[in-house]
Amino acid sequence: MVHDHPIDIEALIDERKLGRFQIFVAVLCAAALLVDGFDTMAIGYVAPALIKAWGIDRAAMTPAFAAGQIGLMLGSMVVGPLADRFGRRPVMIYSCAAFGVLSLATMSVSSVSELVVLRFVTGFGLGGAMPNALALTSEYMPSRARITATMVMFCGFSIGAALGGWVVARLIAQHGWQVVFLICLLYTSDAADEL
Numbered sequence: 001m002v003h004d005h006p007i008d009i010e011a012l013i014d015e016r017k018l019g020r021f022q023i024f025v026a027v028l029c030a031a032a033l034l035v036d037g038f039d040t041m042a043i044g045y046v047a048p049a050l051i052k053a054w055g056i057d058r059a060a061m062t063p064a065f066a067a068g069q070i071g072l073m074l075g076s077m078v079v080g081p082l083a084d085r086f087g088r089r090p091v092m093i094y095s096c097a098a099f100g101v102l103s104l105a106t107m108s109v110s111s112v113s114e115l116v117v118l119r120f121v122t123g124f125g126l127g128g129a130m131p132n133a134l135a136l137t138s139e140y141m142p143s144r145a146r147i148t149a150t151m152v153m154f155c156g157f158s159i160g161a162a163l164g165g166w167v168v169a170r171l172i173a174q175h176g177w178q179v180v181f182l183i184c185l186l187y188t189s190d191a192a193d194e195l
Contacts, residue, residue, distance in 0.1 A: 025140045029133035030156035032096055036126050037135075037160030039099055043068055043119055045168040047194050049177035050115070060112050067120035073133050075127020083132050088139070092132040098125030099139045109180040130157070 047061050075095075083091040102122040109115045134150060141149045164180075171179045 010143075013140070016142070018142060018145055022140045022142075026137045026153045029092075029137045030153040032092065032129050032135050033154065033156035034086050034160035034163075035096070036099070036129050037157035037162075038164045038183070039103055039122065039160075040068065040072065040126055040157075041161045041164050042103070043115075045164055046172065046177040046180050049172050053177065054110075054112070056112065064112060064115045066117050067116040068123040068126075071120040072127040072130075073123075075124035078125075079124065079128025080131035080135075081119075082128075083135065088132045088136045092129060092136065095125050095128035097134065098122075099129065103181040106181040146175070148162025 043061075043064055047058075047064075050056075051058055051061060078090060079095060098120050102118055102125060106115070106118045106122065109118060134154065137150050137153045138146055167183075168180055171183075
């Protein structure tokens with residue numbers, strides 16, 4: 001007769017030293033959140049160029065700003081819990097792939113209504129990445145380092161949001177507003193490949 005002995009994974013992680021793999025997971029999650037932060041702010045970076053290119057009023061861009069934030073909120077509530085059923089890694093990969101591909105699709109929009117739809121769906125993917133990055137980092141860390149690692153990893157979102165402003169102004173002037181969404185795709189595909 002075979003006796004199953006349950007293994008307490010949390011205790012096993014707590015007993016060991018913090019390893020390279022755990023740090024690698026936290027860095028990848030931080031990279032995903034960096035792109036998440038950049039993409040969340042992307043509409044703010046390109047709005048002045050879009051207003052000028054499309055000859056529209058500033059107020060006409062309001063739905064695009066709101067759609068991204070609503071998609072982000074709903075994505076966090078809907079996609080986040082899916083990871084409990086299907087696993088954090090695949091859901092994280094699909095979320096990153098989704099907002100990367102949708103960022104690429106955003107380069108071809110020609111109206112505010114198209115932009116609103118794409119920003120909403122992109123926000124949904126962005127919202128799915130954030131809770132899973134937090135959960136992955138937390139689950140892989142020993143309890144003594146969990147809070148610190150999670151806080152440091154979450155700084156990726158703020159760094160991505162802040163760095164974009166410095167980089168984007170010159171790129172938009174040289175290459176047009178579409179380059180912002182190309183950057184989102186390039187960095188997202190790199191992060192998804194590593195996951």
